[in-house]
Every structure is written in structure tokens, then in C-alpha cells.
Amino acid sequence: MSECIVVTSGKGGVGKTTCSANLGVSLALQGATVAVVDADIGLRNLDVILGLENRIVYDLVHVIEGECRLKQALIRDKRAEGLYLLPAAQTRDKNSVTPQQMRELINELKEEFDYVLVDCPAGIEQGFKNAVAGADRAIIVTTPEVSAIRDADRIIGMVEAAELPEPHLVINRYRSKMVRRGDMMNKEDILEILAIPLLGIVPDHEDIIISSNRGIPVVFDETSVVGEAFRRIGRRLHGEPNVPELDFSEGNGIWGTMKRWMGLAQGVA
Amino acid sequence: MTELFNRFLNRKDSSKDDAKARLKVLLIHDQVDLTPAQLDAMQEEITAVIQKYVEIDRENSVVRLERGDDRIALISSVPVRRVIERGLPA
Ligand SMILES: Nc1ncnc2c1ncn2[C@@H]1O[C@H](COP(=O)(O)OP(=O)(O)OP(=O)(O)O)[C@@H](O)[C@H]1O
Ligand SMILES: [Mg+2]
Numbered sequence: 001m002s003e004c005i006v007v008t009s010g011k012g013g014v015g016k017t018t019c020s021a022n023l024g025v026s027l028a029l030q031g032a033t034v035a036v037v038d039a040d041i042g043l044r045n046l047d048v049i050l051g052l053e054n055r056i057v058y059d060l061v062h063v064i065e066g067e068c069r070l071k072q073a074l075i076r077d078k079r080a081e082g083l084y085l086l087p088a089a090q091t092r093d094k095n096s097v098t099p100q101q102m103r104e105l106i107n108e109l110k111e112e113f114d115y116v117l118v119d120c121p122a123g124i125e126q127g128f129k130n131a132v133a134g135a136d137r138a139i140i141v142t143t144p145e146v147s148a149i150r151d152a153d154r155i156i157g158m159v160e161a162a163e164l165p166e167p168h169l170v171i172n173r174y175r176s177k178m179v180r181r182g183d184m185m186n187k188e189d190i191l192e193i194l195a196i197p198l199l200g201i202v203p204d205h206e207d208i209i210i211s212s213n214r215g216i217p218v219v220f221d222e223t224s225v226v227g228e229a230f231r232r233i234g235r236r237l238h239g240e241p242n243v244p245e246l247d248f249s250e251g252n253g254i255w256g257t258m259k260r261w262m263g264l265a266q267g268v269a
Numbered sequence: 270m271t272e273l274f275n276r277f278l279n280r281k282d283s284s285k286d287d288a289k290a291r292l293k294v295l296l297i298h299d300q301v302d303l304t305p306a307q308l309d310a311m312q313e314e315i316t317a318v319i320q321k322y323v324e325i326d327r328e329n330s331v332v333r334l335e336r337g338d339d340r341i342a343l344i345s346s347v348p349v350r351r352v353i354e355r356g357l358p359a
Contacts, residue, residue, distance in 0.1 A: 146288050146295070153296050182283025189289050193296065 004106050004116040005237075006039075006135035008159070010151030012122030014143045015172035018208060019230075020119035021049040022219040023139075026234025028083035029219070032114040035074065037086045037106075039131040040121040041097060044088035051215020052077060052085050061089035064101045070108055079220065084113070094126045099133035106134025115237075124158060132159065138167035139199060144174060144185045152194055168199035170233065175204045200233035201245060202226060297334045301341055308334070315345065324350040 007020045017040070024036035038046035041061065047053040058073035063086070070086075077083040086109070089096070109116045120131035132138065138159045142152040152169075159167050171190055178184035191198055205226040211218040219230040228246055235243045298304065303311070312332040319325055326348040335344045 146292050149292055150295050150299065154299065157300075179285075182285050185285045185288055189285065193289070193292055 002110040002114050002116070003137070004110060004118065004135045006118040006120050006132050006138045007141060008120035008128065008131065008138055008155055009122065009141045009148070010124060010155035011142075011148045014148050015141050015170075015202070016122075017045045017049050017119050018212075019139070019141050019170055019172065019202070019233075020117050021046060021217045022227075022230040023234050023237065024050075024083055024115075024117050025077075025080050025217045025219045026231050027115050027117075027238055028077070028080040029231075030234060030238050031082070032238060033082040033084075033112070034115045034117065035084045035086055035109045035113045036117045036119065037109070038088035039102070039118050039127065041088045041127065041130075042090065042093045043121065044090050046119050047075075047085060047087045048215065049212055050077060050085055050217060052087075053215070056087045059087045059089040060105070061092050061096050064097055064105060070105070079216075094121065094130065097130050099129050102130045102133040104134075110134075124154065128155075128158070132162050132164065135162075135164060137165050139170055140167045140194075140196065141170045141172055142190070142194070143172050144179075144190060149185075149190060149193060156194065156196060167196055169194060169196050170199050170202060172202045173204035174201045199236060200229060202229045202233070293336065297336055297341060300336075301334060303334075308332075316347065319347055321353075323352050326350055 007016050007023070009016050017038075020036055024034050027034045036046060036050070037060065038044050039060075040046070044059075047056060052075050055075050058068040060073065062068045063070050063073045074084040074086055077085065106116055106118070116134075118131050118135060121127035140152050140155060140159070142148045156167060169191070171187065174187075175184055179186045187198065187201060203226055205218075205224075207218050207221065207224045207226045211221065211224075217230075218224050218227045219234070221227040225246065232243045232246055298308075312330075315332055316325065316327065316330055330345075330347045332343065332345040332347075335342050
């Protein structure tokens with residue numbers, strides 16, 4: 001049974017593309033076949049985060065306009081067997097695609113792949129409508145900030161209006177030190193307000209920037225806490241809903257790093 | 270005691286409580302599409318109607334919107350001082 005999941009947020013810059021890339025890799029590393037689709041037409045980014053930007057020949061709009069076949073536009077990620085990227089067009093705008101065309105495209109992808117992950121653009125307009133058109137369910141990404149949560153709430157309403165099932169939440173850029181001193185809303189605060197099930201928490205971490213510099217998603221890095229956070233979310237998506245939440249409260253000192261390493265080595269943490 | 274402890278640690282009130290409180294109000298206004306000014310006006314009108322029938326403690330009256338599980342409710346708490354003794358209002 002194949003499934004299309006849209007990764008969306010409302011507010012821009014909260015981590016949709018980062019999540020789409022890492023969850024795509026994580027699912028593929030677990031043996032699934034995955035197509036990640038960049039639906040951010042005009043502002044493509046997923047290719048860069050995945051480090052595949054030099055291999056683009058055709059894009060999503062070419063496929064939709066019949067200039068190439070779907071297979072020709074899909075870029076295979078050689079580092080993760082079963083992972084393919086369908087890049088967005090960079091020189092077109094969101095109105096060059098209709099929801100109906102997206103739905104057809106997604107259905108075609110679902111025939112080939114176990115998962116189709118759609119990286120949604122920010123906003124609630126045409127780009128959002130296109131991105132959710134073919135989706136079976138949604139992941140909402142937010143950060144623990146007032147504006148991001150407000151927009152997440154709005155998007156949850158729109159996901160409902162699109163008749164998708166209840167979406168799941170990823171809280172990104174979580175800073176446990178700030179949470180501990182009461183300067184950042186904690187998991188419970190956010191869940192109380194948004195009232196949807198939690199899929200996972202991703203810490204705010206410099207490894208994300210380093211990995212985006214290199215074009216190697218952090219989930220490939222066995223020693224990274226953020227990588228581990230994404231691996232766990234990936235497992236929860238892929239049939240292990242009860243994988244425990246990572247405890248990244250140890251801080252970043254030498255002891256924290258050691259504890260983390262030991263935890264990871266035991267596979268528990 | 271906690272107060273003292275917090276002062277010792279040079280802590281201010283935690284800002285996340287502000288964030289949460291502001292969010293709750295924001296989300297309600299987003300959903301019902303009423304501005305705080307409109308809500309005030311509504312409260313005025315509702316209290317005016319109530320006052321036709323009973324004498325109330327205006328100082329301690331509240332009329333506000335609250336988010337429940339899947340609906341928004343109008344919560345009002347209006348302390349009644351006494352019932353005005355007469356028939357139907359004019
Ligand atoms: N957990 C994290 N820790 C540190 N930095 C992060 C984290 N998640 C995302 N970022 C940074 O935040 C920025 C925005 O991330 P990303 O591009 O994934 O967001 P987006 O929601 O896709 O944005 P847009 O709405 O523009 O498409 C990037 O520079 C990324 O490196
Ligand atoms: Mg993006």
C-alpha cells in the first residue's frame with residue numbers, strides 16, 4: 001500500500017524542506033521506495049538539501065506539460081537505495097500547475113513508490129493547494145514560537161477542510177535549555193494548543209547547517225543527535241509508531257556528548 | 270521560597286507563559302474573526318441587556334471566548350447583585 005504524505009507548515013522557514021529530505025532518506029534507509037517531490041515551484045530547495053542539484057535535467061513542470069516522461073525527471077539518490085527526487089521548476093511560478101494535474105502526477109508516482117513525500121511551499125495559496133491535492137495525509141512542521149504555532153493552527157484547519165485525516169505534528173528547532181528555564185514552550189504546551197498527535201521533536205542543532213553546506217542530509221550521520229531524531233521519526237512513520245522520544249536534554253558539553261554516544265550505541269537513549 | 274530561589278538565579282518570569290497566553294487569545298480571534306475591539310463592544314451590549322433585568326457587579330463581569338476541544342465557547346461570568354423587581358422591561 002503506497003501513501004502520499006505532504007509536509008506543510010503555513011509559516012515559511014520552519015523546516016519543511018529539511019524534514020522532507022531527512023524523512024525521505026530515513027524511509028529509504030529502512031528499505032522503502034520513496035519519491036520526494038519538491039512542490040515549491042519557483043523556489044526549489046529540496047535538490048540542494050539533498051545535494052542533487054547538479055543532476056537536474058527535467059523538473060515537475062516539464063512532466064506535467066508532457067515535455068518528458070516522469071521517469072526521465074526522477075533523480076536517483078545513489079546514497080540511499082530506493083530514494084528518488086522529483087525537482088520543482090525554478091523559472092516558473094506556482095500557477096503553472098493545477099491541483100488536478102498534481103493529483104494525477106502523485107497517483108502515477110504512487111504506482112511506483114511505497115511513499116511519496118511532498119515538500120509544500122510556505123503560505124496558504126495555490127502552492128499549498130497543489131501540494132495537498134494528491135496527499136493521503138499531512139505532517140505539520142512548527143517551531144516553538146507564537147507565530148509558527150499560530151500558522152500551524154490555521155494550516156491544520158485547511159488540512160481538515162481538504163478532507164485529509166488528522167495530521168501529525170513535528171516540532172522543529174526545539175531548544176531544551178530554553179525550555180528548562182521557561183523561555184520556550186515545551187512539548188505539552190504546544191500539544192495542548194494544537195491538539196493533534198505528535199510525530200516527533202527535532203532539536204535545534206548546528207549539524208543541520210553543516211549538513212546543508214555539504215548536501216548530505218543529517219540523517220545519514222550516525223553520530224548526530226538531530227540525525228537520530230529524524231531516524232526515529234522515520235521509524236514511527238514506517239510502522240513503528242511507539243519508538244520512544246529521544247532525550248536530548250543533556251546539553252552540548254563533553255559529558256552530554258558522551259552520554260549521547262553511549263545512548264546511541266545502546267540504541268536507547 | 271521559589272521566588273527567592275528564582276531571584277538568586279536572576280530569573281525573570283518565564284516568557285513561555287506569555288507566549289502561551291498570547292497564542293490562546295490569537296487563535297480564538299483567528300477562528301471567529303472578531304477583533305478585540307469587537308469583542309469589547311459585544312461584552313458591553315450583552316451586559317447592557319442583562320442589566321435590564323438584574324443589577325450586576327460590572328467590575329467583576331467577564332465575557333470572553335474560550336477554545337474547547339473542538340469548538341469555541343462564549344464564557345460569561347456576571348455576578349448578580351439583585352434582581353430588579355418589576356415586570357417585563359420596557
Ligand atoms: N533543527 C534545526 N536546527 C537548526 N537549523 C535548522 C533546523 N531546521 C531548519 N533549520 C534551518 O532553518 C532554515 C529553514 O529550513 P527549511 O528550508 O527546511 O525550512 P522551510 O520550511 O522549508 O522553508 P520555506 O518555507 O522557505 O520552504 C534553514 O536554513 C535550515 O538550515
Ligand atoms: Mg522549503
